Each structure stands twice: as C-alpha cells, then as structure tokens.
Amino acid sequence: xxxxxxxxxxxxxxPGKRSPDDEREWTFNxxxxxxxxxKLQTYENVDILxxxxxxxxxxxxxxxxxxxxxxxxxxxxxSIHHNALNGxxxxxxxxxxxxxxxPTANPKSHEIAGAIHPRVVMAMGISNRGMKRxxxxxxxxxxxxxxxxEGGFLDSTIDISKLRDDNYLKAQxxxxxxxxxxYFKLQPKSVQDQPATEPxxxxxxxxxxxxxxxxxxSTLDVLIRLENKxxxxxxxxxxxxxxxxxxxxxxxxxxxxxxxxxxLLGELK
Numbered sequence: 176x177x178x179x180x181x182x183x184x185x186x187x188x189x190p191g192k193r194s195p196d197d198e199r200e201w202t203f204n205x206x207x208x209x210x211x212x213x214k215l216q217t218y219e220n221v222d223i224l225x226x227x228x229x230x231x232x233x234x235x236x237x238x239x240x241x242x243x244x245x246x247x248x249x250x251x252x253x254s255i256h257h258n259a260l261n262g263x264x265x266x267x268x269x270x271x272x273x274x275x276x277x278p279t280a281n282p283k284s285h286e287i288a289g290a291i292h293p294r295v296v297m298a299m300g301i302s303n304r305g306m307k308r309x310x311x312x313x314x315x316x317x318x319x320x321x322x323x324x325e326g327g328f329l330d331s332t333i334d335i336s337k338l339r340d341d342n343y344l345k346a347q348x349x350x351x352x353x354x355x356x357x358y359f360k361l362q363p364k365s366v367q368d369q370p371a372t373e374p375x376x377x378x379x380x381x382x383x384x385x386x387x388x389x390x391x392x393s394t395l396d397v398l399i400r401l402e403n404k405x406x407x408x409x410x411x412x413x414x415x416x417x418x419x420x421x422x423x424x425x426x427x428x429x430x431x432x433x434x435x436x437x438x439l440l441g442e443l444k
Contacts, residue, residue: 176220176221176222177220177221177222177250177251177355177359177361178222178223178224178247178248178249178250179215179221179222179223179224179249179250179251179253179355180223180224180225180226180244180247180249180251180252180253180317180319181208181211181212181223181224181225181226181253181255182208182225182226182227182240182252182253182254182255182313183201183204183205183207183208183225183227183229183231183255184200184201184204184227184254184255184256185200185201185204185227185234185256186201186227186228186231186232186233186234186235187201187202187230187231187232188231188232188234189201189234191259192259193329194259194329194330194335195262195263195264195330198329198335198339199231200256200257200259200329201231202231203257203326203329203338203344204255204256204257205229205231206341206344206345206348207255207326207344207347207348207351208225208227208255208348209348210344210345210347210348210349210352211253211255211348211349211351211352212225212348212352213348214348214349214352214353215352215355215356217363217364218361218362218363218364219361219362219363219364220361220362221361224243224244224247224249226239226240226243226244227240237312237313237316238312238316240313241312241313241316241317244317244318244319245316245317245318245319248318248319249317249319250319250320250359251287251319251320251321251322251355251359252313252314252317252319252320252321252322253291253321253322253351253355254313254314254321254322254323254324255323255324255326255351256323256324256325256326257325257327257328257329257338258271258325258326258327258328258329259328259329259330260328260330260331261330262330263330264330264331264332265330265331265332266331266332266333267328267330267331267333268301268302268327268328268331268333268334269301269302269303269304269327269328269334270292270295270296270299270301270302270303270304270324270325270326270327271304271305271306271307271324271325272288272291272292272295272305272306272307272322272323272324272325273288273306273307273308273309273311273314273322273323273324273325274288274306274307274308274309274314274320274321274322274323275308275309275310275311275314275315275321276314276320276321277314277315277316277317277318277321282320283320284314284320284321284322285306286320286358287322287354287355287358288306288322289306290354290355290357290358291322291324291350291351291354291355292306292324292354293410293412294350294351294353294423294425294426295324295326295347295350295351295354296410296412297350297410297412297425297426297429297430298343298346298347298349298350298425298428298429298432299326299327299334299337299343299346299347299429299432300337300343300429300432300433300436301327301333301334301337303410304325309323311323324351326338326347336436337432337436342432343432346425346428346429346432349425350425350429353423353425390422390424390427391417391422391427393427394413394417394422394426394427394430395417397430397431397434397439398413398414398417398430400434400439401430401433401434401437401439404437404439406437409433413426413429413430
C-alpha cells in the first residue's frame, strides 16, 4: 500500500494568497488536489490522506500538517500551490517544483519531483521555471520524501487564463497523480473497481476510442504544426517522450491544450 499525503496549501482567507482580482489561491489548489485524488483513486493499493482543511475555511498550521503526515507514516507528501510575484498583473509565467529532503528521510524527493514536474509543465502548457530547492516547512519537517508544486502565477496575465479553466486544473492534478503512479509503479484498477466519475450514458459504448498509435500520430502532427507556428517555446519533453514511446494520454491532452490556446485548431477547420 502506497500512502500519499495531499496538501492543498494555505486557506481560503489566508492574507496575500490571491490574484489581483481577489481570486483565492486555495480555490485553485483545491481543484488540482481534488483532480489528483480522483485520478489516484483509479489505481490499486493507494491510501490518501488530505492534511489541509478541505473546506478552505481554516489555514491548518504547517506543523499540524507535517505531524499528521509523519504519524501516518506516509510514503510521500505532495503540497499543491500556485505562485505570485508581487500581486500585480505582469507577464511573468511558469511552473516550479521544490524539494528539500529532511536529513533523516529517505532522499527520494528529487527523484519523485522529477516524475511530477515535466508532466505539470506539459499539462499547463506554460514555461518551465525548473526544479528548485527551498527550506519550506512541509519539505523540511516531513519524515518522508516531499515536493511542492507551483502550478502557475496568480498575478500573471499569461497564466491566469489557464488557471481559470478547469480543464487545465484537471490536467495539472492528473499529471501529479500520473507522475506518482509512474514513480511508485502503481497499477490501474480494473474498470469495474474504479470510482464512477461520470453518470451512466447509454451511448457510451459507441464513443470513439482511439488506439494509442492513433494518439501518438495525432500528437506528433499537432506538435509539428505548433513548432511551425513559432509562437513561443515548446517543452522538448514532448518530442523526447514521442521518440521514447512513453507518451501518456495526459501528455497528448497537454499538447491539445497548447494547440487550443494558440488558435491552431481553429486554423484546421
């Protein structure tokens, strides 16, 4: 059993943790956390503990969070956040992931973050600010490997449009879950064991379900078209994964989101 702690960071009313339009960081963190949890629940042998207040009304003290995680003897601590520069709109942008192993912990944080960070970058389709080290409480005081994601800037005119789109937040949450699944070698549950996420649809059996090779071919075609447009750098990880044969459905969705954002699909009509 893999025991995963999810922490959606801060609280709904924590001072300063908001966009210039007063959108609260916790609301974004919470959605990503919920999507990550929902995806993790589709794997076998996973136990999940959420250590923030799932209503957002209380900013649970950080010491309380790490104490709970340590007493539970978790295998990993995932802290989900979104960034801010100075609380004023600007064109700064990007994804960051932080680690700092507790000296007594198994020093695996950086390895786990390495499975998470590129997936979040691809899911959000914004710039990669890199993996970094920081002396944050939840990273320092957790007895297990821990990482903290910053999934975009609340005060960025570039990032905020994606943070306001639940499709991107879902992609981010699922990217975190899939990275954990890859690192811990989690196996998907059989279909009948997975939690229902959509109401029953009598036409569901007739929906088109592309093969993995079709997804790969389509993703490559869209990626080539994006590269030809030359409207901002694209992560090289997509091409690496295509060449290595490790592309996932969430990777393909990430490319699709970038194509939508840059108006490519409209040009293909």
